[in-house]
Amino acid sequence: MENMLTQTAARPLPTGAPLTATSQPVIHLRDIEKVYQTKTIETVALNRVNLTINKGEFVSIMGPSGCGKSTLLSIIGLLDEPTSGVIELDGRPVQSYSDKELAYLRNQKIGFVFQSYHLINDLSVLDNVELPLLYRAGVGGKERRERAYAALDKVGLSARTNHFPSQLSGGQRQRVAIARALAGRPEIILADEPTGNLDSVMGEEIMDLLLGLNQQEGTTIVMVTHDEQQAHKTQRLIRFFDGSQVS
């Protein structure tokens, strides 16, 4: 089986969007391969992926279900190791980072929006959003609270701060997951279908929020989406395609 990576290099930029991307690479993937091995089957989820993402870029990734988008994102997000290949973050291969340094990078640099949200059911919405700041030295309780409120406000959930995830709709949970990624004010946001569960109006709003972050704060964003329209609003669209095999 073969995964193909098609890069559409010259996409027209959305009208009026200032060019925030630089030519300074933050993420660089070289010959990344990911093979999932189970008892019965071997799945090649990523097959020799080469990809460079520059600082301040807003990239979207599209492709059919099961083609390895989430896998790619979790490797970029330092949540999983590739079977082979090299990932460089700010020019340094991540294999050389210690466990502590990796934790630091995940905490300070990267904000991850998971496809399946991953909220802690035993914590309130507010506590969930505060979580990344909890692992950051030098951020006091008051500041944590304020930044969590601000992030929840941005996704329109300030009225739900004391709810628990089980008391929220799917779309609301998704927005909590987005707020959690925003609260840490990361340099890089990795969003796995962040609007997948939202109605079109809400999806638009989140999209605008991300665009705003990208343009005003220079946040580098990699977003997986199934929405062509949204994808076209970003600076670069990468298409992932699973060649032959479906497991």
Next chain:
Amino acid sequence: MIRHLFTLIWNRKRSNFLLMAEILLSFFVLFVVSVLLVNNYYNYRQPMGFTSDNVWEFNINPGQDTINRKETLRRLVQELKATPGVAAVTWTSNTPFSFSNNNTDEYRYKDKGAPQTEIFDTDDDMVKVLGLNVVAGRWYDSRDDASSRHTIVVNQRFADEMFGQESAVGKVLTNDKHDEEWQIVGVVEAFRSGSDFASNDPTIFIRRALQDTARMSNTEQATLLVRVQPGSAAVLEQQLVRKIKAVTKGWDANVNTLAENRKDKLKFVMTPLIALGLVGLFLIINVALGLFGVLWYNINQRKAEIGLRRALGATGNAISRQFLGEMLVVTTLGVAGGLLLAVQFPLLGVFGLATPVYFMAMLLATVLVFTLTAICALQPSRIAAAIQPAVSLREE
């Protein structure tokens, strides 16, 4: 972080409550097992109250000889005492480490009944033969010949239980019918006569004199305890046996050393003790496994949470600290409940054991429970934290 910890514990109160209950129960089982084990150890470490080295026990059977038994015995004791190498001889109704005992609760002081009390009828030389440690008053002697009451010496335990802070010396005990009286002339420190693991039970020594004709029945065998010079050997033993034959003209006699008897008795009490120890060990392992299972399951349920925290920037150590912290709080609550229950035992005097035994057992059970829960909290969270976050995140 501390606040976060308490928020988490509070929000998970239902499952934490179950954990707490499990910990409380485990603590309690460990406590009861500990009490049994600690009690034996505690007894073992207490003073015996006497020395059994260089003491020989002669069991003398007069057989059909009913004439002048008392007189013969009196002469025998004198002859033995006069033998070189013999330090002291006493005529006693019972000996330490024997397999039979004689006890009663017939004594009373004013309105107060005595506890179950071990009784030894002995003569004036018992104190010398066994090296008893008299801590108040004196041992009985010829000065008591004229007494109209029985003369007795009690051990400190008896004195404490009967008179508390008051001095026992001079007190007069009676029985239910008020037709006999016992005057206390002295107190000995302890008398753990049962075995190395026996407790220091309330004991009284009642004076009997060979002059007193009332106290040797026709069926009674005579038991003599003889303290010999250190290093005395078989030669002296032969000599003493020959002397017994000569003086008594054919009474039967056999000899043991108290040291041997002590060993025999130890062997005898060790068997149930080892069984108890094994049952205790089995219970501890059982509780440990139960606790381990519950805690392990609890933390395994939270693998996704661990993955998420790792993804958001928690280090492996931060994860371990969090789970350790949570378990510490829950365990403390569970143990506190258990201690509240356990402390009722000494307060209500359920088993009637020495108070330090309960507290040592509480300490032991507490240490065991905390160690177990710490391992149970650390081990699974360590393992989970070492997995790639993406992998543990999938465990939902």
